[in-house]
Each structure stands twice: as structure tokens, then as C-alpha cells.
Amino acid sequence: MTLASVRPTSKSMPSFSRRQLFFTLYVVGIASVATANGYLGNTAVPLLVPHPVQVVQGLLMVFVVPGLSLVCVAFPELQSWVERLLASVGISIAVATCAAVLIAALPMGFSRQPLEESLGWVAVTLSLGGLCSARLAPAVEALRAWAVREFRGLARKISIGFTDGAPKRSNPAVSRKHKESDVRRSHVVLRFSFDDKPADPRA
């Protein structure tokens, strides 16, 4: 609720939990596709789903799973679980409505299989993307840190080489400008955040 608690760049949850979540979504998506086909994988044995399971799976596929997959993959800055859940349900309903209308507008017409398959594939694709990004995230982070470290080292070397070992004298006008800028920016911060209230428009 305060500015101090806003960390837009931090991840919303640990990567292990994210991977677990993506894996769950992936399983639900695959189950949805399998149920839509009526068969499990390439086996010729029909998939008989008990009605309570079908109810739970159907409700999840229409109201939660597509949106949750998208939110977890593309919008990690939604920190609060309430916001995440609400956004998931809103996106899922929009996706399911558009998908159902689109399928009904096609020549094949509206039926269970294409709808369930399309929603299932949305969940599978997004969760696979999320899984990949979650697994690759530490490697990418390490690569980025290495690149930054190398760049800074290189810049330092160039700077030392340019001034021939002597530290470069700073420009007093520039440093004064920076200080003024700091003061001004800190005013902005204090105005609207630290007193925990909206800025007084009369001020």
C-alpha cells in the first residue's frame, strides 16, 4: 500500500513455485485436450471421465486456467493474489467467450471438442512458455550479470587508459546540476508517497 512496498521489477513468486504452477497448468491443459478428444494419448482406450471431475475441469478451463496461464507468463508484476485471480477470471471469460463465438461462426459449428481443445491448447502453450522462461531465467540472469560485469571492467580499463592512470577531475557545474536534480527528485518522491496520502491538489 505504500510506495516502499512497490517493487515492480521483483518477481511475484519464487521460481520453484512458478515452475510448479506452470506444470500444473500444463497438466490441466493436457487433460483438457485429452478429454476433448475422448482418448488418452495414442491409446485406443476411450477416456471415461467421472462427472464430478468433468464439472471441476470444465469450470477451471472456462473460468480460470487460460487467464491464469497468461497472467503468470506475461504479467508477473501482478503481486497480490487477489489481483492475479481476478485478472485470471476476467481474461478467461473473455477468451472463452471469444473462442465460443468464433467456433460457432466457423462452418464446423459450435461443439464441445473444438472449444475444449482450443482452451486446452492455450493453457498448454502458455504454460510451456512459462516453464521455459522460468527454467531459463537463472541462466539468462547469470549471462546478464556476466555481461554487465565485463562491460564495467572494460569501461574502467578504457577510462584508466584514457586518463593515463590519473583520476579524471569532475566538472563542478555538472555535479552541481546533479545535486539540484537529486533535490528536486526527492521532493517529488516525498510529495506523493511518503506521507501516505494523495498529494493535496491545492499545494
Add this chain to the structure above:
Amino acid sequence: MTVRNGQLASTNGHGTATLLRTKPIVAARLRTSAAAQQRSVPATAEESQARFSYRWLAVIASCSAAGLGVLALADEAGRRQMIFVPTYYMFWLGVLLIFVPVAARVLASDVNRQERLTLVVFLGLAFYFVKVVGSPYDFTFVDEYVHVRNTNALISIRHLFTWNPLLATAAYYPGLGALTAGVVELTGLSLFTAGLVVVGVGRVLVCAFFYLIFEKVTNSGRAAAAASLIYMANPMFLLWSSTFTYENLALPLGAFVVWWVGRTRNRGGFTSMAVAAGAIAAVTVTHHIVGFALSLLLVAWWSAEHVGCRATPAARRRLGILAIVACCATLTWFFLIARPAPTYLITNNFLPALQDTFNVILGHTAPRKLYHSALAAPAWEPLAGFAAVLVLLAALPPGLLQARWSCRRAPAAIATALAIAFPLTLAPRLASNGVAISGRSSEFVYTGLGCVIGLLFTAAASKWYAWRTNLEGERADSRHKWRDTFIPTAVAALLMTVVFVGNVTVGTRWIERVPEGPPRHYERSVQPDAIAASKWALHHLGSNRMFGADAIDSWALGTYGNQDLADARWLWPVFFAESMNSDVVKNIKRLKLRYVLVNWRMTHAAPEVPDYYLDPIEPEAHQFLHSFPAAALEKFALDPCTSLVYDAGPIQIYDVSKIESGACQ
């Protein structure tokens, strides 16, 4: 405000000092831009310190459960016609047991943010269950039959835009039908259960998203709670907004778009824009008025930010693109795809309503007498209705004065504009056809009205507290503090209860708040014997036969029987004529009428609710001084050219196809 050792002493609106741990300036500066992008609503210290009170939640849930129990008993007594049960008073007791505890708690100052949100959603769901316990076995509101037919057509025919004789326009807005059909297909639930789930989820979303939007607009959780209560007190919210109709899915989607755009427009990237565009498309294919309202709101938002220049150019550009997408999608669908929609909405609804309203304002026609009908409401109900309007009108000017400080922010400016529109939407209530404007607009106008009144409430509560503390000094005694914060909360809860009660009397006729029992006269809702006759017709006569029937039984024939329905403008002379004369024969041929469903209950006694039997232009419409003439129905039995094909108590079906084809003169 003083700073010491990295801590910041701050005061909330009530003067309570608190310490907030701060970050170094440099770190805060780095986060400034991002924080400005997704700055959450600043909480007062009391809100930040307050914990989620499960004890209060349990108390409120118990009160709501008791209220729903009382309502269930009243509904059952109404269905069984137990006249010794005071169902009228039980209804009010039930809804007040639901509303008052939530209002009293959610308006208090020391309530956790999530608790407020939970209570607002809880109240919305409890009101939804008021409708569900009233119709626990099937859809009973007339508008619901339109969408049941749409959904059935989508499940059976599997294609869009099939002919819907109950409301042709509804077939061209298939969003609700498609989503419900999807739930039916994927879960195996019945259409009724799936419809309840869809509308129930929509109810949760609309309450939650509107609360979050109000929080952003007012910058206060307490004001947002007040705004949510005002919104839920609109005349349509309790019963009509719980029905299985397309607006009740489109409105949550529209609220989601507004919340989503406000939440992510500074974020950049294609995905958030794509999500918003997808949700706009879903709104477009679901409901016309919500589509227009959303487009107008996005355009107004963009314009307000263009004038106020509060947003970054990129954010404003994204908002403009979404506004263009919404306008193009809505207009294209409305004028090019949903072909009956312009006639239905503009020619049949808005223009007559506007014309009637202007006639009333200019004095050409007398204004409609409010609460005046053959079945007069209890005397206190008109007073409650006027009191609700007076409270809102009295709160509006100081609320607008308070809101002028917030008008530099675009969302607050739009909310203020909506609130200013509230008095204008009252005028059509005086016109005979004005409900097309006043009824439809209330769900939108009350959002802005709620924000303005919420701002007024928080400002007044803060000033009251400051005045009390200045008067008697800072008090350490928590009992005094409790009293000083309780008084504004109690006053606000009381006023909102007045608004809620008055608007319920405006929104629903008193006799229609409790279900109808087995009728001894012409019914006001579809009866089981009519449903049985309709199902028999579907199985034995086939679907899409041209039927003629009275207004109530037409809903059953169109929904459960999947039949086509004759145009009531030409049908009422067929029913009202006392003999099978040449005019009747001519009208039967014109209508291509093949079957007639006759309901003999029309002839037993004048109905309870003064409406019409077949069409609003028939003799004695909206008066019902006499029962329907029995001779007019006997002509179908006596004529040699007709044949009785179905006879079950008061419901009969006659085959008139020989007259229609000219085989029998």
C-alpha cells in the same frame, strides 16, 4: 511530517501518528517512475494496521445467512400461497439483514483493505442469492427466456444468429449464450445451473472490479466501499442485475477492461493491449449498450487525459488506440452485423422514450403518476422512493464540490461527469416509456454517483473527527475514538440503507418481489402447465410452428417449445373477437397462424398485476378492470374449422391450420 533515522512520521486523516519505514532517497528515486506507473491506492494508517477481522466476517456471514433463510421461507410461503405468512415484511427483513451489517462494517475507518473487498463481493453474492432462492428451480424472469432460447439454439443448431422470436436482437449478441453453451458442453451441467454459474461469476467480477476502480478513482478504500454500496443500491441491482441476461455478463467484462487498462496502460508491451482488445471484443459480441458505454468511457478518458496531460504520451496513445478499437468494433457490429439492433434500440426504445420525456417536460402530456397502479403499493413505499432520490440529490452538490479537487485526474473527472448526469436520468421516470432510459442508465450513472458520494463521505468523516479532536484535545481513550469514528459511519450506513430501500421499491413492484403461487386468475409468471404444454408441442407438433398465445405463455412456447410466435399487433384482434368472423380469418392468414394456445385462467378473474394479455395496444391494457371475455376463447372450441389437439386443465391447444391454408371456410 518529521524524519528520523530512516523512519517517517506520518499522520492519517484522523490525526493518528504512525511510523513508516522508508528507503533511502536514491533507491526511492530509482523506483519513482515505476511506482508512478502502478502506484497502488494509499492506505490510511488505520487501514494499514488493521487486520482482516474474521470475527466480523463470521458475524456478517451469519446475519446474511439468516437473511437468506428468511427470504427462502418467504419465497416458499409465496409459492405455496400461505396467506397467513407475512411474506412482504419477511422480504424486507431478509434484505436488511444482508445489507445493514455489511454497510456498517465496510464504512468503518479501521478496516483492512482485503476485508473491505471481501465484504463488498460478499454483499454482491448475497444479493445474487436473493434472486436464486426466489427462482431455485428454473429461470423465471421474462428476459431470461430470451437467452435460454439463444443458448438452446446454439447447443442444438450449433451456429450463430438463429431466429429468436422472443427478441430478434438478442440472437445477434451471442456472447452470453456461447459462454453458457461452452460451460454446458464442457461440464455436463444443465443449462439452468450453467447459467447460474456464469451470472454468479459475473456478479463476483463486477463487484470486485468496480471496487478496485472506485479505489483508484477516489484514492481511498473507505470511499470505494461507500461508492460500491451506492452502486449496489441502484434500482436494478438486487433482482434485475442477477438475471440470466446479456448485460449481466457484458458489464463485468466492461469493468474488467476499465480496471485492466488502468492497471497496465503504463506498462507498455503488446500483451496487455491484446488482452484489453480481446475483452473489448467479448463485450462487443455480448451487449450493445455496454459496448457503447465502454467506447464512450474510453474516449472520454482519453480526452480528459489529453486535456489534463497527466499521463505519459505513450500511455495516452495506448488508451487512444483502445478507444478507437472499441468504437470501431461496437459500431461495426451494431450497424453491419446485428441488423435488427438499430431498430430495436433506437426506433423502438430510445426515440419513444426521449419523445415522451420531452413531451412531459414541455407540458404536452401529463407526467406519469409514480407508484400509481390498480394494485397500489403500501403507503410508505412511495415515501421511501422519494427519500432515496432526495438523499442522493442532497448529497450531490457537496459531493461535486469535494470532487473538484480530484478532477485534475481523468478518472475522477469522468466519475464527476457521470454523477452530474444523475438528475437528468430522473426526468424520464415521469414519461410512460421513460424506463428505457432511466432503467438502463442507472447501472452506469450510479458508478460516478458512488464515487462522488464516497469522496464526500470520507472528507466529512475526516472533518468530523478533526473537529471532535480539536474540540476536546487528542484523546488516548480508545472508547472516545471509537465513538467519534462510529457516528459518521452509522450516519452514512443509515443514509445508504434509505437509498437502498427506496431504490428497491423503485426497481421492482412490491407484488413481484416474492414468487407467485398456483394462480387462480391470469398469472404473472410462466406456470408449469404451460411449460408442459410447450414441451408437448415440441415433441408432437415439431419446432418452429407459428403459434398464437397470450403474452406470458408465449415465453414458455418460445423457450421450452422452440416455436415461432405470431406478431401480437395482429394477434390480439384474433383473441378478442367473440366469433370467428372474416377479420379473424384474415388475420390468421396474415399471421400464417397454425396453432393457438388458449389459457382459460384469463377468464377466471382480473389478474393481480395490471398489464396486458397480448399486446400493449389492446383494449383495457394496463388497467384490467374485467377478466378476459370467455366467449372470445370459446369461439376456438365451437368453430368447425378448428380442432383441439391438446387439453390439460386450463391450457388447450387448437389447430387452426385449416383456416390458415384456406381448406376450411
